[in-house]
Amino acid sequence: MKKNLNKKYMFLIAPTLIFCMAFFILPMIHLILIAGNGQKGWAAYFDIFTSARNFESLIATIVLSVTVTITALVISTISGVFLERHRFFGRDLLKSILVFPLAFPGVVIGFMVIMLAGQQGAIGMISNLLVGKKVVFAYSIMGLFLGYLYFSIPRVILTIIATAEKMDPALEEVARSLGASQFRIIMDVILPALKPGLIASGAICFATSMGAFGTAFTLATNIDVLAMTIYTEFTLNANIVGAATLSVVLGLITWIVLYISRSLSDNNTAMAG
Helix, strand or coil: CHHHHHHHCHHHHHHHHHHHHHHHHHHHHHHHHHHHCCCCHHHHHHHHHHCHHHHHHHHHHHHHHHHHHHHHHHHHHHHHHHHHHCCCCCHHHHHHHHHHHHHCCHHHHHHHHHHHHCCCCHHHHHHHHHHCCCCCCCCCHHHHHHHHHHHHHHHHHHHHHHHHCCCCHHHHHHHHHCCCCHHHHHHHHHHHHHHHHHHHHHHHHHHHHHHCCHHHHHHCCCCCCHHHHHHHHHHCCCCHHHHHHHHHHHHHHHHHHHHHHHHHHHHHHHHHC
């Protein structure tokens, strides 16, 4: 009966399957074939390790994404738990402001970083008044980090708040009554309870940072990250094979991270059950 019921309602997921096939699976297969049918054949995938620029771009992108992810998790965990547990005037407004960057495309966020830390930015104006020298870092790796962090925090904090809502405060009271310090309560009670949300939001944050283009296009004039390297290879160098190869590698890395995070989340759920 259950199998017949599943078959009966299989058509409900048909639109999702068609969308996934048309906009993900087929384009990825085409990219893989383009890269493999170049002059170097399938060996083109090893160029990312033998080409200094491509390898440095890959490492810079991974390091930047990991750093953004860790920072966003720390800030969002502290803020998310606080906002969930405390009621005060303006709380809802503050939550709205924190998630407001979701409405901005990457280019707008890039311009906001320029207005903050560019040649005519607020930080430069203040530093010029204080020390007589403008501090400008909008177009450096630090500027790109701020831009990525700006659009990553809303994605993470929403998940953390939703996870914190399910936490049982009684567990902390029990731990406190048994003499546990606040540090032990955080490490042994709060963080384990938040672990599914931390893993899921961290993986999404990492994947988003790996593939972010709009902010990188606006700020990364002196920085090579994978998104910009792919854009340059495709548009300026007309190196379609190289762009396809880098795109597949980028997609593979993000897919692996998302798959691992999904597996870890499932394991945590099974253990909790």
